[in-house]
Amino acid sequence: MKITILGAGAIGSLWAIALQPQHDVQVWTRSSITRYPLTFQSLSGKVRTYCFDANHIDHLQQSDLLLVTVKSFQVITALHPLINDLSARCKIVIMHNGIGSHDAVKQLFPKHTIYYATTSHAALKTAESTLRHTGLGQTFIGPLSSVISTDNSIADMFNQALSPCYWQDDIMEPLWKKLAINCAINPLTAINQCTNGELANEGYQAQLIQICNEVTLVMRAEGYRIKNGELYQQALTVIKATADNYSSMNRDVFYQRPTEIDYITGYLIHQAKIFDIAVPVNTQLWQTITSMESSYHA
Structure with a gap:
């Protein structure tokens, strides 16, 4: 396939490397590099x-697949300039932390086949052009609407590139489970400027349990069957598996960049209000992160 990867951050670069042996891959960046x-x-x-082609308009126009790996709050801004250059047959895969960009993406591309994906593979860009694969994980992918597509060949392609990758008819379920892990790990590691592994310490357990219990209540209201303690155990598994890693939100706060808090904890709070569910611990974390962001250039 001819593939354009929108966003040359850690995850976008990792997928570029994984897909490159079997596909014609270019990256699309904010700069004008070629x-x-x-x-x-x-x-x-x-x-x-490696050396990838970058920002070639002819490659974009001929692309069979556009993989979007920018941050959640950047998705619509990054996609807007590409609207007129994507062919109708180009499949679009959105892969970012959190939930909340899907309605705007559907409005932007009403005639395209759109998939969402979530991955727990971990990667770190240590410099502008240096990347480390720092943790194995799994990827889930599925259509934004089950009416649009039941073709799961795209999952097979991703699985061949960077396994394992699983097809999901209801992609929102794994997105919610990833959201729960992000709610547990990202704000705490950002506020405390610690590694993921430090959250395994006893002092964080009560807070982690409360965070996950609140997410469980909202997920159940959304119609998902979640056992008591299930999300907490999954969060602990990720914490231990990525013990030496810094979360993306940790790095964003460290470098005083905008975070994805509104698409992670903020999305949880938004959905909780719909069901009239109190989520005080997550709300406090959201308030703390947003306050930290507002103080960057104060």
Whole structure:
């Protein structure tokens, strides 16, 4: 396939490397570069250099797939300039933390086949053109609307590139489960400027349990069957598996960049209000992060 990856951050770069052996891949960036060099260190420690085409309009116009890996709050702004250059047959895959961009994406591309995906593979850009794969994970992908597509071949393609990848008829369920993990890990590691692994300490357990219990209540109201303690155990598993990693929100706060808090904890709070469910612990975390963001340039 001819693929354009919109966003050359850690996850976008990781998928570019994974897809490149079998597909014609370019990256699309905010700059006007035409080549994107990348030094990649795999989980085994092996180092290899790559160089991708970048920002070629003809490649974009011929693309069979557009993989969008920018941050949640950047999705619509990043997609707008590409509207007239995407062919009607180009499939669009949105992959970001949190939930909340889907309605705007549907309005932007009413005739395109749109998929959402979530991945727990971890990667870190240590410099502008240096990338490390820092943790194995799994990817889930499914159509934004079950009416649009039941073709799961795209999941097979992603699975061949960076396994495992699973097809989901209802992509919102894994998106919600990933949201729960993000609600638990991201704000706490950002506020305390700690690694994911430090959240395994006893002092964080009561707060983690409360966060996950609140998400459980909202997910049940949304119609998902979630057992008591299930989300907390999943969060602990991720915390231990990515113990040495810094969450994306941790890095955003460290570098005084906008965070995805409104699409993670903010989305949870929004849905909780619809069902009249109190989520005080998550609300406090949202208030703290938004206050930190507002103080960046005060």
